Amino acid sequence: xxxxxxxxxxxxxxxxxxxxxxxxxxxxxxxxxxxxxxxxxxxxxxxxxxxxxxxxxxxxxxxxxxxxxxxxxxxxxxxxxxxxxxxxxxxxxxxxxxxxxxxxxxxxxxxxxxxxxxxxxxxxxxxxxxxxxxxxxxxxxxxxxxxxxxxxxxxxxxxxxxxxxxxxxxxxxxxxxxxxxxxxxxxxxxxxxxxxxxxxxxxxxxxxxxxxxxxxxxxxxxxxxxxxxxxxxxxxxxxxxxxxxxxxxxxxxxxxxxxxxxxxxxxxxxxxx
Amino acid sequence: xxxxxxxxxxxxxxxxxxxxxxxxxxxxxxxxxxxxxxxxxxxxxxxxxxxxxxxxxxxxxxxxxxxxxxxxxxxxxxxxxxxxxxxxxxxxxxxxxxxxxxxxxxxxxxxxxxxxxxxxxxxxxxxxxxxxxxxxxxxxxxxxxxxxxxxxxxxxxxxxxxxxxxxxxxxxxxxxxxxxxxxxxxxxxxxxxxxxxxxxxxxxxxxxxxxxxxxxxxxxxxxxxxxxxxxxxxxxxxxxxxxxxxxxxxxxxxxxxxxxxxxxxxxxxxxxxxxxxxxxxxxxxxxxxxxxxxxxxxxxxxxxxxxxxxxxxxxxxxxxxxxxxxxxxxxxxxxxxxxxxxxxxxxxxxxxxxxxxxxxxxxxxxxxxxxxxxxxxxxxxxxxxxxxxxxxxxxxxxxxxxxxxxxxxxxxxxxxxxxxxxxxxxxxxxxxxxxxxxxxxxxxxxxxxxxxxxxxxxxxxxxxxxxxxxxxxxxxxxxxxxxxxxx
Numbered sequence: 001x002x003x004x005x006x007x008x009x010x011x012x013x014x015x016x017x018x019x020x021x022x023x024x025x026x027x028x029x030x031x032x033x034x035x036x037x038x039x040x041x042x043x044x045x046x047x048x049x050x051x052x053x054x055x056x057x058x059x060x061x062x063x064x065x066x067x068x069x070x071x072x073x074x075x076x077x078x079x080x081x082x083x084x085x086x087x088x089x090x091x092x093x094x095x096x097x098x099x100x101x102x103x104x105x106x107x108x109x110x111x112x113x114x115x116x117x118x119x120x121x122x123x124x125x126x127x128x129x130x131x132x133x134x135x136x137x138x139x140x141x142x143x144x145x146x147x148x149x150x151x152x153x154x155x156x157x158x159x160x161x162x163x164x165x166x167x168x169x170x171x172x173x174x175x176x177x178x179x180x181x182x183x184x185x186x187x188x189x190x191x192x193x194x195x196x197x198x199x200x201x202x203x204x205x206x207x208x209x210x211x212x213x214x215x216x217x218x219x220x221x222x223x224x225x226x227x228x229x230x231x232x233x234x235x236x237x238x239x240x241x242x243x244x245x246x247x248x249x250x251x252x253x254x255x256x257x258x259x260x261x262x263x264x265x266x267x268x269x270x271x272x273x
Numbered sequence: 274x275x276x277x278x279x280x281x282x283x284x285x286x287x288x289x290x291x292x293x294x295x296x297x298x299x300x301x302x303x304x305x306x307x308x309x310x311x312x313x314x315x316x317x318x319x320x321x322x323x324x325x326x327x328x329x330x331x332x333x334x335x336x337x338x339x340x341x342x343x344x345x346x347x348x349x350x351x352x353x354x355x356x357x358x359x360x361x362x363x364x365x366x367x368x369x370x371x372x373x374x375x376x377x378x379x380x381x382x383x384x385x386x387x388x389x390x391x392x393x394x395x396x397x398x399x400x401x402x403x404x405x406x407x408x409x410x411x412x413x414x415x416x417x418x419x420x421x422x423x424x425x426x427x428x429x430x431x432x433x434x435x436x437x438x439x440x441x442x443x444x445x446x447x448x449x450x451x452x453x454x455x456x457x458x459x460x461x462x463x464x465x466x467x468x469x470x471x472x473x474x475x476x477x478x479x480x481x482x483x484x485x486x487x488x489x490x491x492x493x494x495x496x497x498x499x500x501x502x503x504x505x506x507x508x509x510x511x512x513x514x515x516x517x518x519x520x521x522x523x524x525x526x527x528x529x530x531x532x533x534x535x536x537x538x539x540x541x542x543x544x545x546x547x548x549x550x551x552x553x554x555x556x557x558x559x560x561x562x563x564x565x566x567x568x569x570x571x572x573x574x575x576x577x578x579x580x581x582x583x584x585x586x587x588x589x590x591x592x593x594x595x596x597x598x599x600x601x602x603x604x605x606x607x608x609x610x611x612x613x614x615x616x617x618x619x620x621x622x623x624x625x626x627x628x629x630x631x632x633x634x635x636x637x638x639x640x641x642x643x644x645x646x647x648x649x650x651x652x653x654x655x656x657x658x659x660x661x662x663x664x665x666x667x668x669x670x671x672x673x674x675x676x677x678x679x680x681x682x683x684x685x686x687x688x689x690x691x692x693x694x695x696x697x698x699x700x701x702x703x704x705x706x707x708x709x710x711x712x713x714x715x716x717x718x719x720x721x722x723x724x725x726x727x728x729x730x731x732x733x734x735x736x737x738x739x740x741x742x743x744x745x746x747x748x749x750x751x752x753x754x755x756x757x758x759x760x
Contacts, residue, residue: 036576040547049580064319131358218360220345231347233315235549235569 032241039237054242065236067243069221070228073139074247077224078207080143085150085202090195093157094183098169115152120211127215141216142224146206153201160194161187196261200254207251307646310344312362314633316565318343322666330653339646352380356640363641364650369402369415372636373701376405376414381636382644383412384651391416391655391673396692399672402632402701406508415634416651418660419564419669420691422600422630423488424683425451425479426552426570427559429595433460442616449615450478453604453623454527457559458611461534464558474536474556481561482545483532484717486709487699488561490629494697495605496524498744500708501700511704511755514748516712522740523609525719529734530611533723540721553577561601564687567668570596598668600686601626603695609737630696632672707754711747719743 027045032054034047058067096108126145127136135141164187172182188195210226217223223231225247232240255262313323323343330341344350344362352375355361365372365381375381386392386400395417403415432448433440440448440460449456461478468476483489497519501509538544544551544560551557553573562570571592578588604623606613635654637647653659660671664680670687671677677688690696699705719734726732734740 036550038550038573040550064315136358136360218346218350218355220347233569234546235573 028241029245031238032245034238034241037238038235054238055246057239058242058246065228065232065239066221067225067228067246070223070225071247073222074207074224074226075250077139077142077146077213078203080140081146081150081206082199082203084143084147086195086199088147088151089154089157089198089202090188090191092151093154094161094187096154097158097161111152111154119149123211123215126212130216136216137218137222139217139222142206142213145212146202146209150202157191157194157198160191164190193261196258200258200262203254204251208247305338307339307643309339309341309364309641309643309646309650310362311341311650312344312346312348312350312365314366314565315348316568316667317366317663320568320666322663325662325666326654326659329659330650333653334649337649339643339649341650352638353378356380356638359640361638361640363638363643364647364654365636365638366418366633367636368421368631368633368699369417369701370631370699370705372415372634373403373405374703374706375636376403376412376701377703380639381414382639382641383414384416384637384648386413386416388648389416389652389655390657391652391660394674395672396674396688398691398694398698399632399634402698403634405701406506409506415632415636416655417632417634417672418655418663419633419671420630420687420696421563421565421633422628422670422687422690422696423490423561424564424598425559425601426548426562426567427597427599428552428555428574429597431555431558450602451599452602453615454531454602454626455606455611455613455615455618457602458531458534459614461531461558465534476558477536477551477556478534478558479531479561480535480544480548480551480557480559481531481539482542483528483535483539483720484541484713485545486712486716487629487631488545488563489528489716490697491601491605491626492524492528493521494627494629495624496520496609498524499697500705501702509700509702511702512752514708514751516708516751517741517744517748520607520609521744522737523607524605525716525734525740525744526609526737527605527611528716529719529722532720535720537721537724540717540724549573564598564669565667567596567598598683600683600690601628625695627695627697628690629699630691631699632691633669634672704755708751711750711754715743715747 030046030050031039033050033052035049035051035053036047037054058065062068096104130136130141133141135144168186168190169182172186177185206224208226209224210230213224213227214230217227220228220231225243229240229243229247232243311323311327313326317323317326327341327343330339334340341364346355346362350361352361352365357380365375367375372381376383383405399417399420400413403413403417404411405414406412436448437446440450440456442449450460451457457479464476464478465473468474470476481488486493493516498521499515499518501511502513502515504510532539535544538547544557545562548557548560548562549566549569550573552560552570554577571589574592574596575585575588578591579585583591603626605626606618607622607624635651637644637651641647655673657673657675660673660676661679663669664671664676664684670684671680672688672691674688677685687696691698719740722732722734734743
């Protein structure tokens with residue numbers, strides 16, 4: 001009997017917590033389908049009239065707010081940041097995991113400490129550097145910064161590489177494989193879940209970041225979605241909601257499609273055998 | 274390992290190379306053509322005025338090697354932050370207080386305004402808004418385009434049916450509640466008293482976010498208050514802060530009375546945010562806003578008519594027919610008591626309404642490489658034809674007297690208000706940045722008083738003395754904000 005009560009109470013608490021998390025998302029999704037453009041037309045919690053008008057305007061009414069262009073810019077930055085960032089993170093993690101070299105421990109401790117500082121701390125310095133390099137108003141400045149900062153978060157990947165048994169490497173070496181061959185032909189095929197996990201996380205960060213693009217991109221036609229949405233007019237709330245919902249769709253789809261790898265990647269990267 | 278290094282370097286180099294493709298400085302000249310980057314406001318872009326201006330200018334100056342393009346930046350982009358690094362616009366359109374803040378820090382250039390075509394047809398008051406005194410010499414750093422002042426927006430189809438018989442005592446075909454504040458108070462009270470909806474929130478009269486000094490400046494400046502006093506040479510003295518000057522406390526008492534007929538949205542920005550929808554759905558009878566928001570009211574009102582079954586075109590036409598934009602009522606009670614019946618008041622009991630306003634205009638960035646070309650552009654943009662086009666497209670009130678006269682109506686009235694001193698222009702010095710927060714805090718707190726009293730709490734601003742003390746404290750707070758860290 002007490003087990004049943006325990007189960008009911010636990011489920012009720014879980015459902016309540018779920019509602020707390022789901023409700024804002026549900027509200028935003030419904031608001032994005034509101035017929036009126038403004039948040040103030042919504043009497044009560046939910047809109048009374050629904051339409052696809054906001055989504056239609058998002059892609060057709062581009063004179064002031066060019067959402068398709070923002071989306072293109074975001075995709076461009078996120079894709080290349082993910083590509084380069086993944087390469088750098090994997091290389092860093094593999095190097096730290098497989099090789100012993102002078103100052104390795106100190107390097108690991110230093111990166112651990114540095115990664116604890118919030119990234120916006122150095123924004124003024126980043127801005128001045130970008131000005132001097134002539135990289136303001138360049139999408140590649142974002143890619144450069146995202147990719148350069150990516151290896152700081154190598155710990156999960158290192159944890160994964162640590163789980164790969166040393167005997168595999170020794171066998172490969174006995175067969176005459178070089179470091180590069182071992183990395184490409186032995187390590188990478190074994191690290192597929194981790195590659196997917198790394199690529200996804202490297203993609204998700206620039207996909208939704210606001211601070212850095214807002215700092216470096218002055219021209220409207222270079223804005224990313226996060227920057228553009230914050231500049232929508234005061235009566236454009238439902239367009240904002242539609243834009244926010246739409247930007248979430250690709251990343252959610254990616255997560256669902258690759259969730260198999262993602263779970264394996266996270267769980268195995270967290271355990272050291 | 275060597276191969277691995279080469280691969281990594283290759284990927285990075287290819288990435289950087291790709292990044293360079295398609296990158297180019299928009300400010301570069303193509304051949305002999307000078308390219309000017311023009312930053313206009315969003316409304317001008319949205320309504321198509323900027324395109325019309327650029328097209329006309331480029332057609333006119335095609336043979337002279339000057340081309341103007343949209344700067345394509347946020348309308349409030351910070352010239353001080355971007356200009357020095359070469360990312361700002363060449364010509365910027367802004368309100369006088371913002372432009373003159375840039376002027377104080379030398380981010381915009383002084384201009385030889387007498388060489389401009391609009392010089393002789395623009396009133397001195399408008400030029401004054403763009404003057405700055407440096408080491409005893411006065412410079413003009415902006416070119417006036419249009420006047421901004423708080424306006425009253427209402428719907429013609431929401432006028433009471435009996436307004437001509439009951440609300441037009443002088444029979445001048447203008448409703449009394451649009452002529453004096455006591456009748457506006459009386460009509461607002463009538464609407465509140467006859468609101469029979471379940472929550473009692475379906476009909477309000479005059480509505481405004483009373484914490485906003487710019488939109489509600491009439492409750493101070495009509496009563497003798499000022500922002501900054503003047504030095505002997507006519508320049509502004511930031512140490513002389515006068516929001517408490519004259520009978521400002523009486524004006525704040527009037528504001529408190531008006532607050533009692535609104536709702537708690539008047540304490541903060543709620544009414545400002547809701548104004549378009551609430552006027553469209555008929556909950557607010559009239560609301561305060563600026564002329565540049567006219568198109569937003571039209572948009573919302575058209576949507577409301579569409580919901581009633583009209584086609585999009587019919588709805589827009591009906592919205593344009595019914596949306597009225599007029600100046601705020603011209604008379605306030607000298608004693609600050611809005612509850613008195615206007616019937617019992619004589620001419621001496623009234624004072625003229627003085628609203629806070631601003632002049633929007635063009636400034637030329639100090640970081641432009643093409644000052645002369647910029648002058649050509651602003652001269653063209655402030656020509657009779659372009660200002661007339663701007664007025665017709667955006668509904669602005671121009672500073673050019675010839676355009677204002679030709680258009681007549683509200684435009685001319687606003688122009689006259691500026692010329693006759695019924696608009697208190699935002700001071701054009703940097704110190705003005707410090708006035709908003711202290712004034713906003715107090716005005717919001719005063720607006721809250723009726724709701725404190727309704728909740729059974731004691732009011733904080735019951736007597737004129739309490740209001741005087743509070744507004745004097747605001748003057749001191751502003752002074753401290755300007756001067757505490759200055760040295």
